[in-house]
Amino acid sequence: xxxxxxxxxxxxxxxxxxxxxxxxxxxxxxxxxxxxxxxxxxxxxxxxxxxxxxxxxxxxxxxxxxxxxxxxxxxxxxxxxxxxxxxxxxxxxxxxxxxxxxxxxxxxxxxxxxxxxxxxxxxxxxxxxxxxxxxxxxxxxxxxxxxxxxxxxxxxxxxxxxxxxxxxxxxxxxxxxxxxxxxxxxxxxxxxxxxxxxxxxxxxxxxxxxxxxxxxxxxxxxxxxxxxxxxxxxxxxxxxxxxxxxxxxxxxxxxxxxxxxxxxxxxxxxxxxxxxxxxxxxxxxxxxxxxxxxxxxxxxxxxxxxxxxxxxxxxxxxxxxxxxxxxxxxxxxxxxxxxxxxxxxxxxxxxxxxxxxxxxxxxxxxxxxxxxxxxxxxxxxxxxxxxxxxxxxxxxxxxxxxxxxxxxxxxxxxxxxxxxxxxxxxxxxxxxxxxxxxxxxxxxxxxxxxxxxxxxxx
Amino acid sequence: xxxxxxxxxxxxxxxxxxxxxxxxxxxxxxxxxxxxxxxxxxxxxxxxxxxxxxxxxxxxxxxxxxxxxxxxxxxxxxxxxxxxxxxxxxxxxxxxxxxxxxxxxxxxxxxxxxxxxxxxxxxxxxxxxxxxxxxxxxxxxxxxxxxxxxxxxxxxxxxxxxxxxxxxxxxxxxxxxxxxxxxxxx
Numbered sequence: 001x002x003x004x005x006x007x008x009x010x011x012x013x014x015x016x017x018x019x020x021x022x023x024x025x026x027x028x029x030x031x032x033x034x035x036x037x038x039x040x041x042x043x044x045x046x047x048x049x050x051x052x053x054x055x056x057x058x059x060x061x062x063x064x065x066x067x068x069x070x071x072x073x074x075x076x077x078x079x080x081x082x083x084x085x086x087x088x089x090x091x092x093x094x095x096x097x098x099x100x101x102x103x104x105x106x107x108x109x110x111x112x113x114x115x116x117x118x119x120x121x122x123x124x125x126x127x128x129x130x131x132x133x134x135x136x137x138x139x140x141x142x143x144x145x146x147x148x149x150x151x152x153x154x155x156x157x158x159x160x161x162x163x164x165x166x167x168x169x170x171x172x173x174x175x176x177x178x179x180x181x182x183x184x185x186x187x188x189x190x191x192x193x194x195x196x197x198x199x200x201x202x203x204x205x206x207x208x209x210x211x212x213x214x215x216x217x218x219x220x221x222x223x224x225x226x227x228x229x230x231x232x233x234x235x236x237x238x239x240x241x242x243x244x245x246x247x248x249x250x251x252x253x254x255x256x257x258x259x260x261x262x263x264x265x266x267x268x269x270x271x272x273x274x275x276x277x278x279x280x281x282x283x284x285x286x287x288x289x290x291x292x293x294x295x296x297x298x299x300x301x302x303x304x305x306x307x308x309x310x311x312x313x314x315x316x317x318x319x320x321x322x323x324x325x326x327x328x329x330x331x332x333x334x335x336x337x338x339x340x341x342x343x344x345x346x347x348x349x350x351x352x353x354x355x356x357x358x359x360x361x362x363x364x365x366x367x368x369x370x371x372x373x374x375x376x377x378x379x380x381x382x383x384x385x386x387x388x389x390x391x392x393x394x395x396x397x398x399x400x401x402x403x404x405x406x407x408x409x410x411x412x413x414x415x416x417x418x419x420x421x422x423x424x425x426x427x428x429x430x431x432x433x434x435x436x437x438x439x440x441x442x443x444x445x446x447x448x449x450x451x452x453x454x455x456x457x458x
Numbered sequence: 459x460x461x462x463x464x465x466x467x468x469x470x471x472x473x474x475x476x477x478x479x480x481x482x483x484x485x486x487x488x489x490x491x492x493x494x495x496x497x498x499x500x501x502x503x504x505x506x507x508x509x510x511x512x513x514x515x516x517x518x519x520x521x522x523x524x525x526x527x528x529x530x531x532x533x534x535x536x537x538x539x540x541x542x543x544x545x546x547x548x549x550x551x552x553x554x555x556x557x558x559x560x561x562x563x564x565x566x567x568x569x570x571x572x573x574x575x576x577x578x579x580x581x582x583x584x585x586x587x588x589x590x591x592x593x594x595x596x597x598x599x600x601x602x603x604x605x606x607x608x609x610x611x612x613x614x615x616x617x618x619x620x621x622x623x624x625x626x627x628x629x630x631x632x633x634x635x636x637x638x639x640x641x642x643x644x
Contacts, residue, residue: 068542086541102589103588104554104558105554106584107557107588110588112583112587121542122541144541149574175577175579176579176580177577177579177584178579178583179579179582179583179586270504287577287579288577290577290578291570291573292565292569292572292578293578294578294581295565295578295585296562296566296569299569304568315506324568326568336566337565338566339566341567349507351506351507359507399550401553401555401556401560417555419553443555444555445554445555449554
């Protein structure tokens with residue numbers, strides 16, 4: 001079934017060709033009323049990836065082939081319908097699917113017990129204003145219908161006008177990685193209501209119900225969750241926005257988030273401040289809403305503060321300051337998977353440093369957790385070449401990562417990772433481009449990654 | 459290495475499909491050589507420097523959530539652009555060492571950040587089908603003290619991430635790493 005996505009992608013080829021034939025042509029028949037021309041945008045990319053890892057017990061390698069297809073088909077003249085598609089295929093070329101022992105190259109993007117695996121993220125038809133007051137109908141696999149990031153196969157409808165909007169949606173919930181998933185066993189339904197009394201003022205109420213049949217552990221059963229959320233927002237011209245959102249889960253307060261963002265264009269500064277508070281412990285929930293209970297247990301109540309400021313100097317220098325703090329509402333809840341910490345950082349990026357298109361970034365950060373403090377420094381250097389409008393680009397650089405707070409003390413999850421990379425992209429004619437890259441990551445293990453790919457943007 | 463006829467055929471089928479797609483798109487490109495670019499005007503001034511790393515805050519500032527005005531991003535970008543990029547491109551800090559050793563740090567510290575992209579099934583699938591780095595060939599002999607020794611680096615919580623249905627959830631007696639567990643526990 002997974003590999004059938006490849007076939008779907010291949011079958012879409014005639015559609016592309018058809019669409020291409022119609023752009024920008026117009027039917028010559030004098031009796032044809034609407035302009036039938038289609039606008040086709042998207043990309044097709046394929047890339048070969050070769051990875052090696054050298055570690056204490058030996059050396060291993062992996063070869064994969066990736067393919068992505070993105071399609072957005074619209075009718076610019078009357079905008080009556082749209083079609084959107086996004087699919088991805090990954091094939092493990094060398095077939096190493098042994099999961100019984102640690103392999104440093106294993107990741108969640110692996111093909112598991114198969115040679116090929118595919119994900120269909122979007123495949124939907126949109127009907128715009130099929131009837132009066134029904135502003136949009138979206139049918140098929142979709143996401144981004146409302147705030148909650150859920151994927152489903154079903155129908156979503158928007159009804160209303162400029163000031164009032166009602167969204168109704170529902171269908172089979174899509175869980176891309178669920179073990180033993182059967183299509184249709186998990187479902188979701190939702191509704192959202194938006195009201196804008198003034199152009200710069202709005203409020204929303206959302207309801208989302210999810211049914212999730214779980215088979216992860218012997219005690220798993222079917223779980224039902226119902227989430228209700230309230231949101232208000234206000235825009236202050238020209239660039240200031242404040243928003244508040246309050247969510248209830250299964251009849252109990254879940255969380256509150258407050259956010260304010262602004263920009264001072266004359267001073268070339270933008271700033272964001274946000275606050276989040278989780279009111280109650282979060283235990284087992286549906287896959288769509290869970291805070292990873294099945295992996296790392298209960299999420300204890302906490303609050304967090306996040307402040308970020310960015311300023312440009314003379315168009316060439318950008319300075320960022322940030323501070324994030326997470327604190328538990330009850331400090332006795334602190335444990336391996338419920339932490340208190342804060343992080344402060346400062347980074348400066350200089351563009352056209354010594355040479356045109358040479359940019360350098362320096363990052364200084366400090367972490368503090370459980371009374372222990374850690375400092376880290378990171379740096380990045382990149383150079384781009386743009387010639388003859390071809391916009392060929394080559395980037396060479398290095399960056400440094402330090403995984404900070406080692407609460408397992410002597411085990412030492414502090415890592416010092418130095419990565420060197422060389423990437424390039426060269427555009428050919430008519431939207432085609434080839435790209436490649438090499439990356440060397442130096443830590444306890446040594447990783448090398450070679451990527452060779454092509455992409456066609458249309 | 460697993461190499462059988464069916465998997466080989468599947469790989470060949472994928473390659474053929476990509477070749478067919480590629481060939482077709484070459485033809486398509488040839489026909490559309492004069493077509494306008496997707497974004498017909500220069501990028502906004504904000505899209506400079508390491509913009510990709512900071513665009514998230516601007517999304518909120520411009521009011522791009524469903525049912526909200528502004529939608530400045532959607533002037534040029536499709537709504538599906540967010541998913542297209544976030545599903546195929548990882549954040550910069552997600553390097554190999556992060557994947558093998560570091561990602562748990564962020565998960566325990568800021569689950570909401572992970573939730574931006576990852577659902578729980580993502581974690582469970584990987585944790586249930588891949589062995590952690592400690593599980594090397596000699597792991598069976600070492601796992602008692604790793605999980606139960608009361609020293610500084612023996613968090614049983616780590617073990618129960620995967621082993622929820624283990625027959626014992628705590629050590630039956632104090633563990634002394636100087637002893638050979640296998641002498642009694644066959």
